[in-house]
Amino acid sequence: MNVPVMYIVGLAAIVFTIGVVGVLIRRNAIVAFMSVELMLNASNLALIAFARSLPDGSGHVIVFFVIAVAAAEVAVGLALIVDIFKLRHSIDVDEMSSLKG
Amino acid sequence: MTGDLVIFFLLAVIAIATAVSVVLSRNAVYSAAFLVLNLTTVALFYILLYASFIAMIQLAVYVGAIVVLFLFVIMLLGADRGESAQTLLWQRPLAIGLGVVLVGVLFYVFVIAGPFPATAASELPAGFGGPEAVGTLLLSDYVLPMEVTSVLLLAAMVGAIVLTRAERREKR
Numbered sequence: 584m585n586v587p588v589m590y591i592v593g594l595a596a597i598v599f600t601i602g603v604v605g606v607l608i609r610r611n612a613i614v615a616f617m618s619v620e621l622m623l624n625a626s627n628l629a630l631i632a633f634a635r636s637l638p639d640g641s642g643h644v645i646v647f648f649v650i651a652v653a654a655a656e657v658a659v660g661l662a663l664i665v666d667i668f669k670l671r672h673s674i675d676v677d678e679m680s681s682l683k684g
Numbered sequence: 685m686t687g688d689l690v691i692f693f694l695l696a697v698i699a700i701a702t703a704v705s706v707v708l709s710r711n712a713v714y715s716a717a718f719l720v721l722n723l724t725t726v727a728l729f730y731i732l733l734y735a736s737f738i739a740m741i742q743l744a745v746y747v748g749a750i751v752v753l754f755l756f757v758i759m760l761l762g763a764d765r766g767e768s769a770q771t772l773l774w775q776r777p778l779a780i781g782l783g784v785v786l787v788g789v790l791f792y793v794f795v796i797a798g799p800f801p802a803t804a805a806s807e808l809p810a811g812f813g814g815p816e817a818v819g820t821l822l823l824s825d826y827v828l829p830m831e832v833t834s835v836l837l838l839a840a841m842v843g844a845i846v847l848t849r850a851e852r853r854e855k856r
Binding site for chain 2: 584585586588589590591592593594596597598599600601602603604605607608609611613614616617618620621624627628629631632633634635636638640641643644646647648650651652653654655656657658659661662663664665666668674
């Protein structure tokens with residue numbers, strides 16, 4: 584595919600912003616988590632586009648690390664959500680306010 | 685060139701529509717299904733950008749492992765119900781307004797003022813983005829980050845086990 588790199592980075596910017604808005608407006612912790620995955624995915628897309636346009640294979644390696652870190656983050660995050668659900672029978676982020684001063 | 689643009693805009697519309705659906709779906713299971721579609725569309729972009737190895741990793745790790753983990757937790761918790769009534773009425777419009785500002789700034793920085801070349805390099809090294817190229821880089825220039833990542837994955841595994849085990853001991 585031979586389209587200007589700006590088009591793909593623009594698409595990545597739009598998807599990233601959708602992820603940011605999703606984290607801000609959703610109160611279901613799992614959907615907020617999925618929005619974080621959208622943001623990671625958008626940054627990966629921008630990295631791959633830059634790797635293609637330079638061309639430099641280092642972008643692919645960084646995307647590989649991002650995917651590995653995302654997998655680790657999801658494992659721990661979902662374990663935390665399961666723990667919170669067992670404790671409070673809800674994963675609504677508005678109700679997780681016991682640390683509020 | 686025009687054929688490439690048609691494919692790009694088709695895939696871009698699918699990617700944006702599925703991303704919006706992830707955020708707006710009432711049911712978390714639908715969100716996960718749309719996330720699968722979005723990740724698969726991005727994997728298609730990776731293939732079109734000559735990142736074949738990363739595309740396969742995306743399908744295997746993201747779609748195959750991470751989303752399935754999400755679905756497991758949704759089913760386990762029965763969390764596919766709606767949300768509670770909104771308590772902060774100004775939060776949603778503020779978030780959408782700030783999102784519009786953010787996308788404007790990102791567009792300005794990366795698309796309008798960005799110092800990037802308009803056209804991509806036409807000649808790629810042989811085997812660019814294949815498993816061999818990525819693996820060679822991973823085991824030469826990026827050995828230390830790779831080892832750190834493996835330690836991180838081990839820590840995440842131990843963390844997930846400890847988090848779920850402590851709860852079980854508490855119940856007994």
